[in-house]
Amino acid sequence: MARLFRRKDDVPKRSLWQRIKDVVRTDVSVLFKGVDEGSLEALETLLIESDFGVPTSLALVAEVERRHKRGDVKSESEFRQALADGVEAALRKGNSDPALRTNPGGPTVVLVIGVNGAGKTTFIGKLSAAFRAEGKRVLLGAADTFRAGAIDQLRVWSERAGVDFVGGAPGSDPASVAFDAVDAGVTRGVDVIIVDTAGRLHTSDDLMTELRKIHRVIGKRLPDAPHEILLVLDGTIGQNALSQARTFSAAVPVTGIVVTKLDGTAKGGIVVAVHEALDVPIKFVGLGEQIGDLEPFDAGDYARELVET
Secondary structure, three states: OOOOOEOOOOOEOOOHHHHHHHHOOOOHHHHOOOOOHHHHHHHHHHHHHOOOOHHHHHHHHHHHHHHHHHOOOOOHHHHHHHHHHHHHHHHHOOOOOOOOOOOOOOOEEEEEEOOOOOOHHHHHHHHHHHHHHOOOOEEEEEOOOOOOOHHHHHHHHHHHHOOEEEEOOOOOOHHHHHHHHHHHHHHHOOOEEEEEOOOOOOOOHHHHHHHHHHHHHHHHHOOOOOOEEEEEEEHHHOHHHHHHHHHHHHHOOOOEEEEEOOOOOOOOHHHHHHHHHHOOOEEEEEOOOOOOOEEEOOHHHHHHHHOOO
16 A cells, blocks of 8 residues: 555655654653553543544554553554554454455446545546556446536546546436436446546435435446445545445445545544444545545555554
């Protein structure tokens, strides 16, 4: 996995481990030479502030304490390893397979959802380029017909990635565009169809109703589709991302999470919190705005870099 958690000027950000040392006034020894109630509370507070959420933070602190009592945490490196192991274990619990589902009998349909500004369209461009690099033929469907410029933005990405494109007129019915995109993909014999959707505020009932309609219409044209429903979340917005995840997953059956902007101010813990809350795998992380700045998610790499092991 490429280097995570960097500011956009490519200056390394302060890692979780560096912030842990700040919280305990740089006296890291207190965390592994006689773990006490005060140091554990400090660690718990930091994890919560780093967007891990209360349940995950409590579980991570309990694991560190358990290892310490067993005599397995006697050095700074062992403490970091205990914390990294706990993060990785949390990410591997339940439904955690990052591999994309495929449709062996025809085109694989990927529906991409999320609020405006999360990076949906950019992610679609990167994903389509990755598929093209594998030799697959890809078609993009511009079903975000409400936002000004969304259709043109997706068209630009399709041209950049060298993939097919289907769009409707601004203001047209999004479900009809989604149907046409799937129909065109089936007719043309493409390998992957990626459908963009609108992303007004996640509190909008109209948006959720529209997403349900798109989901139904795609299934009518191609049974068992969409094969993937990927929810794109902005990693810099912390617990708001968890709220968005719950709302979208209540509307349609989300199959995977994409976390973007980890090169910005993301603290990292929200990746774990969302996975545990929804029992949905993290499938990709976005590390920048270039077409190649997309990484398949790896729980071990993520955990190790988070605490600099």
